[in-house]
Amino acid sequence: MPTTAPARQRKKSSSARRDDEAPIIPILARKVREVEAKAQKNKLGPTNRIKFQVIAFLVREERARVKADEALGATPRAELLKRLDGVATILAKTAARDTSLIQLLEVDQATSPVARRMRRDWLLDAGVELAPEELVIDDAKPAVAEPIVPAVAAERAVRPPQVDARIESNPFLAPDPTRCVPVAHPRRRLDSWELMGPLYKAFAQGAGGGAATMPLPEVPEFDRLSPRGLEIMRHQSRFIEAVRDGHRRFLLADEPGLGKTAQSVLAASVADAYPLLVVVPNVVKMNWAREVERWTPQRRASVIMGDGKDVDAFADVFIVNYEILDRHLGWLAEVGLRGMVVDEAHFIKNLSSQRSQNVLALAQRVRETTPNGDPLLLALTGTPLINDVEDFDAIWRFLGWADGTKPGPELMERLDATGYTPADKAFYPAARQSVIDMGIVRRRKKDVARDLPDKLIADMPVQLDDEFGRSIAQAERELAKRLVTRYRRIIEARGDRGLGAHEIDEDIVHLVASGELEESRAVGAEGDNVFSMVRRIGQGKAQLAADYAAQLQRSVGKVVFFAKHIDVMDQAERQFREAGITAVSIRGEQSAAARQKAIDAFNEDPHVGIAVCSLTAAGVGVNLQEASNVVLAELSWTAAEQTQAIDRVHRIGQDEPVTAWRIIAAQTIDQRIADLIDRKEGLAARALDGDQTTDEEIESVQLGALKSLLRDALGG
Structure with a gap:
C-alpha cells in the first residue's frame, strides 16, 4: 500500500540550520552513533539493521553529491568529505564487530519500503526538497509463490511412505486459489508512520x-x-x-x-x-x-x-x-x-x-x-x-x-x-x-x-537415538540375555516343579539378579554391567541435559545442575561456556574454602547462572536457594540422595515453588531406576507414618532394576 509523507514538509532541525551546505551529515552522524551503541551491547535488531543500511546508502549518495557540486570550494568540499569519511569509518567498525552487517553495505540493500521511508523521513528532517515520486512509498509486493522447501534443503527432503495415502484420503485438501488473492485494506490514519520502532520502544520502556x-x-x-x-x-x-x-x-x-x-x-x-x-x-x-x-x-x-x-x-x-x-x-x-x-x-x-x-x-x-x-x-x-x-x-x-x-x-x-x-x-x-x-x-x-505444589518432580524423557545411544541399547539387550541364560540354566538344573509355561519363579529371579549385582560391585564401572551401563547412559544424556538447563537458565535465571559422574559435569560445563553462561562447580575434591566461594558466587553474583553440582558432594550441607529450578542430569541410586539434592533449593527461605527436572533416557534401564526411586520415596513416607514394610520393599534400586529387566526379558 503506498504511503505518502505529510504534505507540509517538516521544519528543519537545529542541526540542519547549523550546516546548510550538507544538512544531512549531522543527522547521519547522530544515527550512526545510535547504531554503534546498539552493536556494542549486542542489541542490533531488525530496525537498527535497516538504519545501518540507510546510513550507508545516504553516505554514498551524499558523497556523490558533494563531489559533483561545482559551487563548493575545494576547502569546504574536503571538509564535508572528511566528515562523511568519519561516518563511514564508524560503519566499518560496527560491521567488523558484527560481520553479518557487511552484506548490508552493498549498493542495492536499502530498497525495501521501510528503508525507503526511513531515507525519506531523514531527508525531510534535513530540509531537503524531494521530488513528488520520492514522497510516495509503495509497499506492494509481487504475488510470487515461493517454494516451501528451500533449495539448500531440497536434496535432504524426505517423504514418509504413508503421506500420500493420508492426502488422498482427505477430500478437503484441494488448493483454494482464492486464498492467494491479496485482501485490500482501507487506508488508515497511521499508514504513513513507521510503527515497528515505536512498538519495540513501547515494550523496551x-x-x-x-x-x-x-x-x-x-x-x-x-x-x-x-x-x-x-x-x-x-x-x-x-x-x-x-x-x-x-x-x-x-x-x-x-x-x-x-x-x-x-x-x-x-x-x-x-x-x-x-x-x-x-x-x-x-x-x-x-x-x-x-x-x-x-x-x-x-x-x-x-x-x-x-x-x-x-x-x-x-x-x-x-x-x-x-x-x-x-x-x-x-x-x-x-x-x-x-x-x-x-x-x-x-x-x-x-x-x-x-x-x-x-x-x-x-x-x-x-x-x-x-x-x-x-x-x-x-x-x-x-x-x-x-x-x-x-x-x-x-x-x-x-x-x-x-x-x-x-x-x-x-x-x-x-x-x-x-x-x-x-x-x-x-x-x-x-x-x-x-x-x-x-x-x-x-x-x-x-x-x-x-x-502449584511447593515441590514438583517433572520427568523429561529423552531419546538417545545416536550411535552412542544405540550401543547402550545393545549393551542392555546383552545384559538381559545374560540374566535370562542364568535363569534358565537354574530352572533346567532344578527340574520341573510345576511352573506353568508363562510363570516366573520370583525366588530364582531374585537369586540371578543378586548374583549379577555382586559381580557388578566387584568390578565397579568396568565391564558390561548395571553400573557401567548407568554411567554410559549419563554420558549419553549429558548434552541433552545441559541444553535443557541452558534453556531454563535463560527463562528463569539461576538453575542448579546435578550429576553423578565427573565426565558428565565436565561436558555440561563446556557446553555452558560455549553458550555464554557463567557457571560455578561444586565437587568433592574441592577444599572447603573453594566450595564456599562457589556457593557464595552462585547465591550473590547475578552474572552466575548455573551451579554444576556433584550429587554426592553437594547433596548435603549446601544452600542454593537463590534458584527454584533443579536439573537432575543423572539419577541417584537412592530416593534419599535425590531428595537431599532437591532440598538444596527447597528449604526454609525459599519463596517460590521448586521444580526438579529429571532427564530420563526413554526405553532404557534409566526409566526403571526412576520408577523404583519414586516407589522408594513413597515407601519412606509410609515408614515415617508408621506403616510396616516387607523385606522385598527395602531392596536396593540396583537389585530392583536388574529384577525388572529380567522379568521383562522373560515376558513377565
Missing part, C-alpha cells in the same frame, strides 16, 4: 507498566477438559477458556514449570486444530509425545525421527525437532495442518537462520491453507527476549501480527483505534496494550503459587 498478559476469562465452574485422574490448574484453565472463546494466536510466555505443554495440548483439543504440528528442541520431543497421550488419550502423536520412515501419517499430532524440520517441510505443507506450536520459540529469533526461515515459511502456509485463515498458532517460550526487544520480531511474524516492516491488518486496526500517533506520549502504553491483547500471556511462578 515497559510503557504503561503492568503484567504482559491479555485479559483472560474466569475459571469455569466445572473442569470440562481433564481426563479422569488429572486436573488442570486455575491459570491453565483460564488460558484454555480464551481458546474456547475463539482466540487462536498466542505468545504463551509462562515461566517453566507452569504447564505450557499441557495448556497447548488441551488448546489444540478445544480448537480442534488437527492435524497439529509441534516444533521443539530435541531434548523435549519425547516429553511432548507423553503429554499428548496423557492429556488427550483419544489422540495419536507421531514423533518424527531422521528420515521419517516410521512416521504415522494418520496421526493427529506430529512432533519434530528444529534440526530435522527442513527434511520434512514438503510433506508437512501438504497434509492440511490446522495448528502449529513452536516450543522454545526464542530459537527462531535469528531471522537469517535457516531454522527460523523454515518455521516462518511453514506457518505462512498453514495460515494460507486453514479454512477462514485462522489456525491455532502458539509460540511457547519462558524467554521471548534474549538480547533485545526486537527479538519479538520473529515471533510476531510467526503469529501473523507483523511482517517485520509493519504491523499486520488486525494489529494496525487496534493501533489505529487508539487515536494516537508515535508523536503522542500516550501512544506507547496504548500500543503496548494493543499488542498484548493480540494474545500475549505471561505468568510467573510466584503469581500462581497457590496453584
Whole structure:
C-alpha cells in the first residue's frame, strides 16, 4: 500500500540550520552513533539493521553529491568529505564487530519500503526538497509463490511412505486459489508512520507498566477438559477458556514449570486444530509425545525421527525437532495442518537462520491453507527476549501480527483505534496494550503459587537415538540375555516343579539378579554391567541435559545442575561456556574454602547462572536457594540422595515453588531406576507414618532394576 509523507514538509532541525551546505551529515552522524551503541551491547535488531543500511546508502549518495557540486570550494568540499569519511569509518567498525552487517553495505540493500521511508523521513528532517515520486512509498509486493522447501534443503527432503495415502484420503485438501488473492485494506490514519520502532520502544520502556498478559476469562465452574485422574490448574484453565472463546494466536510466555505443554495440548483439543504440528528442541520431543497421550488419550502423536520412515501419517499430532524440520517441510505443507506450536520459540529469533526461515515459511502456509485463515498458532517460550526487544520480531511474524516492516491488518486496526500517533506520549502504553491483547500471556511462578505444589518432580524423557545411544541399547539387550541364560540354566538344573509355561519363579529371579549385582560391585564401572551401563547412559544424556538447563537458565535465571559422574559435569560445563553462561562447580575434591566461594558466587553474583553440582558432594550441607529450578542430569541410586539434592533449593527461605527436572533416557534401564526411586520415596513416607514394610520393599534400586529387566526379558 503506498504511503505518502505529510504534505507540509517538516521544519528543519537545529542541526540542519547549523550546516546548510550538507544538512544531512549531522543527522547521519547522530544515527550512526545510535547504531554503534546498539552493536556494542549486542542489541542490533531488525530496525537498527535497516538504519545501518540507510546510513550507508545516504553516505554514498551524499558523497556523490558533494563531489559533483561545482559551487563548493575545494576547502569546504574536503571538509564535508572528511566528515562523511568519519561516518563511514564508524560503519566499518560496527560491521567488523558484527560481520553479518557487511552484506548490508552493498549498493542495492536499502530498497525495501521501510528503508525507503526511513531515507525519506531523514531527508525531510534535513530540509531537503524531494521530488513528488520520492514522497510516495509503495509497499506492494509481487504475488510470487515461493517454494516451501528451500533449495539448500531440497536434496535432504524426505517423504514418509504413508503421506500420500493420508492426502488422498482427505477430500478437503484441494488448493483454494482464492486464498492467494491479496485482501485490500482501507487506508488508515497511521499508514504513513513507521510503527515497528515505536512498538519495540513501547515494550523496551515497559510503557504503561503492568503484567504482559491479555485479559483472560474466569475459571469455569466445572473442569470440562481433564481426563479422569488429572486436573488442570486455575491459570491453565483460564488460558484454555480464551481458546474456547475463539482466540487462536498466542505468545504463551509462562515461566517453566507452569504447564505450557499441557495448556497447548488441551488448546489444540478445544480448537480442534488437527492435524497439529509441534516444533521443539530435541531434548523435549519425547516429553511432548507423553503429554499428548496423557492429556488427550483419544489422540495419536507421531514423533518424527531422521528420515521419517516410521512416521504415522494418520496421526493427529506430529512432533519434530528444529534440526530435522527442513527434511520434512514438503510433506508437512501438504497434509492440511490446522495448528502449529513452536516450543522454545526464542530459537527462531535469528531471522537469517535457516531454522527460523523454515518455521516462518511453514506457518505462512498453514495460515494460507486453514479454512477462514485462522489456525491455532502458539509460540511457547519462558524467554521471548534474549538480547533485545526486537527479538519479538520473529515471533510476531510467526503469529501473523507483523511482517517485520509493519504491523499486520488486525494489529494496525487496534493501533489505529487508539487515536494516537508515535508523536503522542500516550501512544506507547496504548500500543503496548494493543499488542498484548493480540494474545500475549505471561505468568510467573510466584503469581500462581497457590496453584502449584511447593515441590514438583517433572520427568523429561529423552531419546538417545545416536550411535552412542544405540550401543547402550545393545549393551542392555546383552545384559538381559545374560540374566535370562542364568535363569534358565537354574530352572533346567532344578527340574520341573510345576511352573506353568508363562510363570516366573520370583525366588530364582531374585537369586540371578543378586548374583549379577555382586559381580557388578566387584568390578565397579568396568565391564558390561548395571553400573557401567548407568554411567554410559549419563554420558549419553549429558548434552541433552545441559541444553535443557541452558534453556531454563535463560527463562528463569539461576538453575542448579546435578550429576553423578565427573565426565558428565565436565561436558555440561563446556557446553555452558560455549553458550555464554557463567557457571560455578561444586565437587568433592574441592577444599572447603573453594566450595564456599562457589556457593557464595552462585547465591550473590547475578552474572552466575548455573551451579554444576556433584550429587554426592553437594547433596548435603549446601544452600542454593537463590534458584527454584533443579536439573537432575543423572539419577541417584537412592530416593534419599535425590531428595537431599532437591532440598538444596527447597528449604526454609525459599519463596517460590521448586521444580526438579529429571532427564530420563526413554526405553532404557534409566526409566526403571526412576520408577523404583519414586516407589522408594513413597515407601519412606509410609515408614515415617508408621506403616510396616516387607523385606522385598527395602531392596536396593540396583537389585530392583536388574529384577525388572529380567522379568521383562522373560515376558513377565
